[in-house]
Amino acid sequence: SQKIEQNSEALNIQEGKTATLTCNYTNYSPAYLQWYRQDPGRGPVFLLLIRENEKEKRKERLKVTFDTTLKQSLFHITASQPADSATYLCALTEGNNRLAFGKGNQVVVIP
Amino acid sequence: DTGVSQDPRHKITKRGQNVTFRCDPISEHNRLYWYRQTLGQGPEFLTYFQNEAQLEKSRLLSDRFSAERPKGSFSTLEIQRTEQGDSAMYLCASSRTSGDTQYFGPGTRLTVL
Numbered sequence: 001s002q003k004i005e006q007n008s009e010a011l012n013i014q015e016g017k018t019a020t021l022t023c024n025y026t027n028y029s030p031a032y033l034q035w036y037r038q039d040p041g042r043g044p045v046f047l048l049l050i051r052e053n054e055k056e057k058r059k060e061r062l063k064v065t066f067d068t069t070l071k072q073s074l075f076h077i078t079a080s081q082p083a084d085s086a087t088y089l090c091a092l093t094e095g096n097n098r099l100a101f102g103k104g105n106q107v108v109v110i111p
Numbered sequence: 112d113t114g115v116s117q118d119p120r121h122k123i124t125k126r127g128q129n130v131t132f133r134c135d136p137i138s139e140h141n142r143l144y145w146y147r148q149t150l151g152q153g154p155e156f157l158t159y160f161q162n163e164a165q166l167e168k169s170r171l172l173s174d175r176f177s178a179e180r181p182k183g184s185f186s187t188l189e190i191q192r193t194e195q196g197d198s199a200m201y202l203c204a205s206s207r208t209s210g211d212t213q214y215f216g217p218g219t220r221l222t223v224l
Contacts, residue, residue, distance in 0.1 A: 044154065
């Protein structure tokens with residue numbers, strides 16, 4: 001099964017700057033990759049999905065890239081706001097049915 | 112679209128007791144998934160249903176765990192003879208079909224004393 005790596009250290013970033021998170025995986029490239037946001041004590045909230053034949057996807061202030069050669073996805077939050085403070089989870093499909101998640105990367109936006 | 116709901120939100124039980132959780136998926140979503148999440152980790156897959164059929168179970172799902180989706184709508188997850196290691200957040204998700212985005216519920220936080 002996939003090993004999915006996300007930076008275990010929290011990312012502290014000044015309000016207004018761009019936060020960039022990394023998701024690396026080890027085995028086969030999945031058909032698609034998803035990013036979720038999770039707040040303490042709550043379930044993950046879907047943000048973006050990117051397919052293996054897509055290089056980049058955007059949604060408002062969010063941007064995701066997917067490099068199947070590097071086996072890596074980058075997640076960007078531009079013009080970050082304190083309300084963006086949360087844990088962000090990278091998830092890959094396995095067998096087209098279930099998701100395999102990384103441990104998540106906490107983002108703290110400092111006003 | 113009311114979203115995925117789970118009940119209860121919190122459950123505290125003593126070791127050895129049985130507990131049952133309920134998940135109501137988004138209506139018309141054929142797929143329903145159960146995941147477990149412990150502190151500092153991402154969710155881990157437990158099992159999933161296509162309508163009422165349970166199609167896959169993780170090796171994490173020991174014999175003490177059982178899940179049902181009798182009418183292809185809501186699902187229940189039962190844990191028998193709970194152990195302290197079962198303490199976790201149990202998450203339910205649903206999707207329209209295979210390969211579709213999975214939408215998660217708020218989770219049930221289980222604490223086994």
